[in-house]
Amino acid sequence: MSGERRLRIRPAGEEDLGPIVRLDAEAFPADPYPYFVLRQFLACFPDFVFVVDDGADLVGYVLSTPPNAAHSWILSLGITPGLRGQGLGRQLMTRILSHLRGEGVHAVSLSVEPGNDTAVALYRSLGFLPDPGGPRADYFGPGAHRLLMTLTM
Ligand SMILES: CC(C)(COP(=O)(O)OP(=O)(O)OC[C@H]1O[C@@H](n2cnc3c(N)ncnc32)[C@H](O)[C@@H]1OP(=O)(O)O)[C@@H](O)C(=O)NCCC(=O)NCCS
Known part of the structure; x- marks a missing residue:
């Protein structure tokens, strides 16, 4: 990684x-995970959370599930607004996918808002394919449609 600040994924x-x-609330202001969910996630699956650390603060994070029958889910990915578009999201995804590969994962799925063109482009470029049936209506409740995407590796 480069830049004025020394950014490190760990x-x-x-x-x-x-x-x-804080990062989750910045990334998903309308519907962040509740505090207790993130606390429990970190307690239960500490090996499946990676962050981008600038030495003073965190500027990005990614959460995945541990594998179940060699299949994991990416549950969240976010980069602080001021540092988007600089390759950090891609680097975080590359890091978690490499970790998952090492854990014996052969398929990774995620859900994304169908209109989130940035995220969909990122996932496509990493090899994720959308569900052939298109977005699932009301996947996360009324009006909350989601496109499911899966990477086979
Ligand atoms: C989605 C998100 C994590 C991407 O992180 P990022 O660091 O900004 O992305 P990167 O700079 O690594 O770019 C990765 C790819 O995303 C796409 N992308 C990035 N910025 C884009 C933009 N403004 N418009 C369209 N595509 C864009 C490109 O495909 C890019 O690949 P490229 O660098 O080869 O062109 C970030 O925008 C974010 O935190 N968004 C809010 C939360 C969110 O939507 N999370 C995903 C939910 S599923």
């Missing part, structure tokens, strides 16, 4: 909970 620790809660 596994998350319990002390990262507060910044991850």
Whole structure:
């Protein structure tokens, strides 16, 4: 990584909970994960959370599930607004996918808002394919449609 600040991708620790809660609220202002969910996620699956650390603060995070029958889900990905478009989202995804490969994962799925062109473009460029049936209506409740995408590796 380059830039004025030394950015480093590393596994998350319990002390990262507060910044991850903030990043999640920045990434998904309308529907962030509740604090207790992120706390439990970090406690239960600490090896499946990676963050981007600028030395003073966290500027990105990604969460995935541990594999179940060699299949994992990416549950969240976010980069702080001021640092988007600089390759950090791609680097975080590359890091978690490499970790998942090492854990024996052969398929990774995620859900994305169908109109989130940036995220859909990122996932497509990494090899994720959309569900052939298109977005699933009301996937996360009334009006919350989602496109499911899967990477086979
Ligand atoms: C989606 C998100 C994580 C991408 O992170 P990022 O660091 O901005 O993305 P990157 O700079 O690594 O770009 C990766 C790819 O995304 C796409 N992309 C990035 N910025 C884009 C833009 N403004 N318009 C369209 N596509 C764009 C491109 O395909 C890009 O690949 P390229 O660099 O080869 O052109 C980030 O925008 C974000 O946090 N958004 C809010 C939360 C969110 O939507 N998360 C995903 C939910 S499923």
